[in-house]
Structure formats: structure tokens, C-alpha cells
Amino acid sequence: MTEQRVPVEDRTRFLERKEFKTARVLSLIGLVFLWELLARIGWVPRLFLPAPSAVVGEAVEMVASGELFRYLGSSLLRLALGFAIGALAGIVVGMAVGFSSLAEAVVMPVIAATFPIPKIALLPLLILWLGIGEPPKVAVIALGVFFPMAINSFTGVRNADPLLARAAVSFGAGRWSVIRKVMLPSALPMIFAGLKLGAGTALLLLVAAEMIGAESGIGFLILHAQNIMETTKLMVGIVVLSLLGVFSHWFLTWLERVAVPWKHT
């Protein structure tokens, strides 16, 4: 047997995950291109799947006529209001419950009992209570956002490092100081996770709410376009909705970077 000189190789190389950036972009472009092609050669009737170019054309027309912004405007207003109310209430309740065991004893069973209710199911009830119009739409979004926010804030406070709270106290911090300067920033990453979760829920509930008794909004646009079989407008509605989802996620990610700099620098 001859002696060999064997170089050592990195045997974990196959575990590495490479970034195929061009592949990512190409797959998306390819899908749109294929779709356009299918529509152009008439394999799929445009009534059922309009070409991307037609959707873009329709969107441009709807922007020019101001129709799209009218719909988007009322949707954004509902989202913003519902989201703000739900998120704020969720944070306050979640933090109170996380900090005070009395609040936890009082509130937690209620949250545990009501959390599993699909919020869409409450919409008819809310309409009955609040009438047709803006209040039930905003309320259902607020409810949908409230729960993930409350639960995440609660978890965030609970997971706060007790050593930091003791350190704060050792430097003279009182109850409010500890809540404001230790609990709140400790919970912020969880709160942002809750916000992102809530954003998806909010969008879902927005569409659901705008499909009952609404005469404005992106949800209405989608349902209305389906009612009168204007498929291209329907597609515009869906595209706008998904863009809304993407942008709200980006916005929250950006906001998180600003508000939680210690996690990202």
C-alpha cells in the first residue's frame, strides 16, 4: 500500500444555501410572460383570465379616472383606523396583563375564550349592533388586530429579562419607569411580530367587510367587478390588494428597523 497525501475538503459544502437572485427575478418575470402568452394565443379566454398587459392597461385607466384612488382611499382609511385602534388597545391590554397578575387573572380567561372566534363570523353581529356603514368595518379590523397584538405584547412583557427590570430598579426606577423603559422596549420585537401578523389579518377582514353593504373600497371593487363580470377590473383589485399586503409588510419592516435599532445594527 502506497502512502497518499489527502487534502482535507470542506464536507459541509452541500449544506450551504446559495442566493440565486437572478433565478428569483426570472421566475416571476417568466410567470407573467407565460400568462401573457397564454392569453395572447387565446388558450385561456380573456373573460376568465385577462392578460397582464390588459390588467395594467385597466389599472392605468382607473388611476387616470381617479376611480382606483377613490377605492384605495376608503380602504386605507378603514385599515388605518381599525389597525390603529386594535393595535393600541392590544398593546395596552397585553402589557397590562403581562405586568399585573390581577389584570392577567381578570382579562386572560376572556381573551382565551374569545381569541379562537374567527373574526369574520362576528361581522354580521357587528352590523346588527353598529348598523351598515363604517363602524362595523373598522370594528372588525380592530378586533382582528387586537388579539395578535394583545397576545404578542403579553408574551413580549413576560419574556422580558427580569435581570434588566432589577437593574432598572437598582438605579432607582419605579413601576412606570420599568414599564416604559424596560417592559415596552423588551416587548417591541414581539409587538412588531404581532403587527405583521395583524396586518395580514386586517387585510383579510377588510376585504370581507367591504363585501357586505359597502359601496367603496378594494373589497367592494373586487366583488362588484365579479358581479358585473368585469374580470380585468377584478384582477386589478386583486393585484392592488396583494401590493397593499406587500407594502404594508415593507412598511412595518422599515418601521421595525427604526423602532428596534438594537436588533438590526
Add this chain to the structure above:
Amino acid sequence: MRVVIERLSKTYQDRSGQSVEALQSIDLSVEEEEFLAIVGPSGCGKSTLLNIIAGLLTPSEGDVFFDGLRDGSHPPTAMVFQEFALFPWRTVLGNIEFGLEERGVAAGERHERAMRLVELVGLAGFEEKYPHQLSGGMRQRVGIARALAVDPAVLLMDEPFSALDAQTRQLLQIELLAIWERTRKTILYVTHNIQEAVFMADRVAVLSRRPGRLIAVVPVELKRPRSETMLGDARFLQTVDLIWGLIKADAEKALVSPEGG
């Protein structure tokens, strides 16, 4: 100002509901401008003692007094933690300013004082960094600066350097001594490292294994300022040996006893 500890005992319930006696009738006083080290085996209640002095724990029996305190409106102590306990969401400067904020010091003065401490602990240029961007040694410098910022009558240090590597630890010991020379704070320094205790302190209080009792208070006859060369000094070695002798029997019992450690 002196810290007077009288017949201090602490018993608490562990998870299985059993009473554990952490400290047993401790009598000890710390003099003004004194550097007192507390050594003892793991689990002897050293940290418990420090936390009681800091007002973070209620003793079961006995009292702690601050004798001759001029201003009773703020806690006269400031703590440096083994795990640093820096606020991750605050920059170096923000962490140092924390105690000042809680005392209602105006922003301008806060900044000025914090900046002086940044200089003192050698962190100039790192003011706007977040803790996770710093090395362990730098983090503990922030911890020390944060404690010194409130100008405490007593500085409580709970194994401040034990989470650091040996080299960094030694550098920081010397730096801390230098700071002490300049500020002349009363320091209560908890450590399990006898060499460290002897090297830094004026007196070393030796605690027994649980329940922690005060075995002896050993004066260190080394002149100040201390330097690394003293680590080979005969008096240094003798004092270390003396303390080790005091602890040894106790520590050996802890090794064979199921209750120890």
C-alpha cells in the same frame, strides 16, 4: 459613610417548597472609602447579601444601615452585574445616563456627566454603539460607568469580571483599581476568586458554604496603588493561602455533601 450589616439572615423557599437558608446571622461593617471583597464558595449567598444591600431583596432577619448618609432621597448604592444587565435598546451613552434620568438630572448635565464617564472607562468613540456591538470587556466598562454615573455612596459589584476571559479580567481589575484610586468610592466586591479578592481589596470577608456565615474578615497588608508585580509578593501569597485555608475545609465538605454546590 459606613454600611452596617447586623445579624442578617435570609431564608427562602425553593421550588419544591423547602426552606433554604442562604445567609445566617451576618454581622459586618464597611468603612468609608473602603474596598471590601466578599469571597466564598459557590452558593454561599454572596450575591444574596449584595442584593439585600442594594434593596432588591428583603432579608428574613436583621438589618442593613447606611450610617451617616447625607441625602436619603435616592438609593445610595449602584450595582455592577455579573451578566452586565445593560439595556440592549440603549446606546452606551443611553445606558450610562439611565440612573441619572431616574434621578431627574437635566438632559444637558446628564450628557456631560455621561461623557466624562465614557472617557474615564476608556470608551471614547463608542458612545453611540449598542451593547451587542461591544465586546464583553467593553460592555462591563459600560456597566461600571453606568454605576459610577449616579455617584453612589457605595458601589456594589457582583462578580463583575467573572464572565470575561482571563486576560480581559486582569486588565479590567487594574483599570478598576485606577478608577477607585481617583474616585475613592466605597466598594463591596463579591467574587469567588481569592486571588482577585486579595489583589484588589483592603479587607476580605470570607463566607462559608450554605448557609453562608461570616468565617473571618482578613485584612490585606499590601500597599496601594497595587500593581501586577504584587501578584508574586510573599504577603500576597500568604494572604491567599490563609483565605484558601479557611475556605478549603468548607469547600471540601461541599463537594461530598449532596446539599452543597
Add this chain to the structure above:
Amino acid sequence: MRRVMAVALIAALALAGPAAAQERKVKVGVLKLTSSAPIFVGVEKGFFKEFGIEPELVFFQAAAPIATALAAGQVEVGATGLTAALYNIVLQGEKLWIVADKGREWPGYPLVGIVVQKELWNKGEVRSVKDLKGRRIGLTTLGSTFHFHLGNILEREGLRLADVKVIPLQAMPSTVEALKGKQVDAIMVPQPFPGTTEAQGFGKILAWAGDLYPWQIATVFYAKGFAADREKAMDFMKGYVKASRYYHDAVLVQKDGQIVPGRNYEEVVQITAKHTGAKPEIIKIGFPYQDRNGRLLVPDIETQMKWWVEHGFMKSLIPLKEIVDTSFIEAAIQAVKE
């Protein structure tokens, strides 16, 4: 996507050859409403079978989806209301043909009612169409026959759609519930709902819509492929003409504004009750009018399209000759002797 797949499936079946055609089955999309009675009569009385056609009824919840199903090839014949959806389907390149009358809003024949809250009526706040100004009016969807009808009634009274607040509530039962819950001031719903609201005491029928604005609300329409199979399409139409005459003579003949029940009145009521699941006494409140021979009001189709275009529900008009084909009904009227 299901529809797209259905298109593909139908295409595959069409390629498979005429085997399916020999059975002479025809899928007919209808609603479970009184207005579908002529189709029900044709099925039950065997008028279609006489001409070798076996209709297979496919039931839908609303008119617009029938037009969509027709375009997707899920049904070959539709028999329901004319909606903006149907016109838009044609505008987007899917061919279909409006071929015969299947019900009109007509004076003296209650179909769709404008119902107001009883309280508003009692207080004298809403006693006429003009009083609807500024009110919230519930109906199923925008672009529906109700929407068209409401708009035209308002315009006749010198108002515009913008003068009221139209609330789309999707389904007829939820529209009725909204009136009951006082979330809307008035609603537009077809029989039997208006009668029900009065019977339960929370609604008052302000007017029957057909009295205020008559129009060609419902038609029979053919899928492109079905119309191309001329012989089969003709045979279906022959059966339909026979059913239409039978229906007309049984339930639509009036004298001095009162229905004179024909010889087969009870039979038609029973057939309609069976297929709609409604009680005979509710069916008897009224049947919608339609031409005895099933002839279309052709100019009305153009009037409808103009209105939808004007109100932004259609992008442009469709030339009548590209959407209406009266040749089937005319030939069938000739072919079917009295």
C-alpha cells in the same frame, strides 16, 4: 379557475365527437323563482321531450352567475334576468345569444317590489318614489336587474341614482334582513319577498316596480356552441314556445286588471311550487308577465345597454345583431301550431 378548467373540459368533450349530442340533453341554468315557471312547465308537461329534448335544470343563486356559467360551458341555455354581467361577458369576447322573452316587468303583474320600512310609511315620511331621496336602499348587487330598475324608476321621477344611497347586500334574504334590522330604509326584492315583509309587519310595499317602469327583465339565452347546433337549438325553442303559451293561458290572462285563472291555473301553480319549494298560496300572489309566444322586446335590449354604458357599468355598446338572435323564436312560432 374552475371555470377555466370547465372550458377545457367542454373543449375536450367537443373534440370527443357527437356521442353526447345524440342523447339530446340540454343543461339549462335557472333560479328557483316564480319567474322560471315557463321552463318548469316545459319540463313537467313534456313539451321539450315532444321535440326530443331532455332539459337538465341547473339551479343558481343569482342571475349573473348563470351568464358566467354559460360562457364557461357549464350550461348551454340560460333563462334569467339581464344583468350588466351578461353584457360584459359578451363585451369581453365570449359570444352568447339572447333568443326569447322569459319575463317582463309589466304593469299589473307584481314581480319586483319597492318595500319601505313600515315605520317610515306610517309616519308619512316615505309615501312616494320621490320621498326616497337621500334614503338608504338595499338590493342584491350593483349591476343587477334591481339596480337597473331602481335607476330607471328614479330617473322617471326626476331623481338620479346619486340622490339615494344604494347598499348592495349580495343575497335577497340578507336584503330583507337589512330592512327588518332598520339598516336600510327601503329595499327592492322580487316576489315572494315583498309579500313576506308585509305579512311579518315590518315592510310596506311602496309600489310594484313594473307599474312604474316596464321592461324586458328576463330572457332565454343560448351559448354560442348550442346556437350553432341549429337543429337542437330549434327543437329546444319549439318546446319553449309550447310551454310559454301554456303558461300564458293558465296564469297571465287578465280582465279589468284581475287575473282570470285559466284551465290549467292550479297545475302551473303546483309545478312552480314544486320546483321553487315555495308554498302555493305565495306562488298565487302573482306570476311575471311574458309574451304568449315568447317574443322579445328587442329595442329594450338596446335601451338597457345604453343605460349601463351611461352609468359606467359597460365600456361600450354591443350592436344588437351581435347579441340578439330572434330567428329561433320566429321559426319556432311558425313551426308549432296552436
